[in-house]
Amino acid sequence: xxxxxxxxxxxxxxxxxxxxxxxxxxxxxxxxxxxxxxxxxxxxxxxxxxxxxxxxxxxxxxxxxxxxxxxxxxxxxxxxxxxxxxxxxxxxxxxxxxxxxxxxxxxxxxxxxxxxxxxxxxxxxxxxxxxxxxxxxxxxxxxxxxxxxxxxxxxxxxxxxxxxxxxxx
Amino acid sequence: xxxxxxxxxxxxxxxxxxxxxxxxxxxxxxxxxxxxxxxxxxxxxxxxxxxxxxxxxxxxxxxxxxx
Numbered sequence: 340x341x342x343x344x345x346x347x348x349x350x351x352x353x354x355x356x357x358x359x360x361x362x363x364x365x366x367x368x369x370x371x372x373x374x375x376x377x378x379x380x381x382x383x384x385x386x387x388x389x390x391x392x393x394x395x396x397x398x399x400x401x402x403x404x405x406x407x408x409x410x411x412x413x414x415x416x417x418x419x420x421x422x423x424x425x426x427x428x429x430x431x432x433x434x435x436x437x438x439x440x441x442x443x444x445x446x447x448x449x450x451x452x453x454x455x456x457x458x459x460x461x462x463x464x465x466x467x468x469x470x471x472x473x474x475x476x477x478x479x480x481x482x483x484x485x486x487x488x489x490x491x492x493x494x495x496x497x498x499x500x501x502x503x504x505x506x507x508x
Numbered sequence: 509x510x511x512x513x514x515x516x517x518x519x520x521x522x523x524x525x526x527x528x529x530x531x532x533x534x535x536x537x538x539x540x541x542x543x544x545x546x547x548x549x550x551x552x553x554x555x556x557x558x559x560x561x562x563x564x565x566x567x568x569x570x571x572x573x574x575x
Binding site for chain 2: 372374437438439440451453
């Protein structure tokens with residue numbers, strides 16, 4: 340769950356902020372990439388990613404939950420049918436924020452927030468596969484390791500006896 | 509509304525302002541075509557054509573925004 344934001348609301352009040360963020364999220368899903376201030380980009384990111392999580396679930400309840408934020412049915416349809424399948428392999432991190440410097444008029448730091456629509460790279464896929472493999476084998480490995488340790492101890496005992504025998508002789 | 513009781517002396521004003529300082533921008537370095545160049549870290553870079561016209565913003569080899 341995203342950390343609750345501290346400090347004042349964006350816009351004029353809580354309702355204003357809600358609508359502002361909802362509009363930004365809607366535009367993000369409609370255009371895939373929007374330019375806004377850094378502060379707004381950072382605040383819209385958790386909301387947008389939650390919407391994509393709902394879209395990946397894809398059932399009617401999830402669609403109704405998304406419709407409470409993104410009011411445009413056309414955009415919601417696109418989110419569920421186009422964006423969600425692209426994000427299917429991705430486990431979070433659906434958006435990317437890039438800082439692009441300050442705005443001319445008021446020197447506000449600006450950023451581009453975009454949906455990460457590229458497929459996972461081969462490297463990322465192999466890393467995930469390897470991690471899954473270690474997780475599968477880890478419980479099975481515990482028992483054999485214990486048995487091997489016992490064998491080693493027994494071997495050492497035998498060698499010790501042999502050495503003492505030689506000494507006596 | 510709170511109002512100052514006394515005029516602020518020229519000396520006090522100038523003493524205060526003497527503490528205003530501009531700090532240097534943090535820069536990163538990169539070797540570009542055999543030459544050391546400086547750039548702002550974590551900030552998209554403007555890519556220009558040979559005539560110096562800005563084309564688009566680029567960050568880590570990724571096109572970020574058209575200009």
